[in-house]
Amino acid sequence: MLGAVLVLSIRLGSVPIHWSELLALLGGQKTAHALVFMQIRLPRVVLSLVTGVNLALAGLLLQTVLKNPLADPGIMGISAGAAFGATVVMLLFPAAAAVIPLAAFGGGMAAFLLILAFSWRQQLAPIVLILAGVxxxxxxxxxxxVLTTLFSDRLQGVVLWLNGDLSGKTWGQIGLVFAYSVPAYLLIVLLLGKLNVLSLNDTAAASLGVPVRFYRLVIAAAGVYLAAVTVAQVGLISFVGLIVPHIARLLVGGNHRVLVPFTILVGALVVSCGDTIARTIVAPVELPVGTIMAILGGPFFLFLLLRQKGGSRA
Structure with a gap:
């Protein structure tokens, strides 16, 4: 499915590329739309893959360590914190563009720690976490x-970016978000076994000799980091971290050695589909992918809430 969606995503858009020309381009030939293919369409498709992978993994990590099926970087305010940190740099220190991912991580982590602080006395109960996040x-x-109002003369593309936008990105920007993401990928691979242990209750995990609090903090920080570096480049894209882990669990179960790879595949698939719809549904006008994901993800979130069966008592 992912392969089929990628081919369609490359082919469709405000400037459609016909099948014969697409085959020629993939074969290395120069055609009329070669520049569109290499500098506009292909970078956007690759960025949609990286975005889907990062946001889906962030949601999975947070849901695992918090034992909360409704945990998501967007709903819990982590993405908003990351966006705020990035916006501060973009509006006040535009020359320091290289530190935007780090500023986004600082903002996202601060939001996450605030949520934990507000929820700590309630034993991190799922409903309290969600309410604190909201x-x-x-x-x-x-x-x-307030920030965007005070510096409205400097907004330029910030407003579009805040709605979640994959357009106009260069290969250099894609390389930057991927380079920032690689350390988190490596950490997740190293901690796959610990993710399974953290899925158990705390007593069982401690009996296996696992320092639960330490690994919770490290894995949660990795999730916040992935969400933050992604938001720093593409803006706010909601619900990916919420719906993708649930879909992956329905497909393969809860073993993280299988669940993590499937989450990666489904995350890439969902965002690629959303971006393709955003580019084609009202062509030649392109909608922000964040808008499409909000429209699709909102009903799914309501469905999950209805399935909680008295989540406040859980």
């Missing part, structure tokens, strides 16, 4: 609104 998200969004 509250933090609201406050940060208010701060973001």
């Amino acid at each position: 509250a933090v998200n609201t406050v940060i969004s208010g701060g973001q609104s």
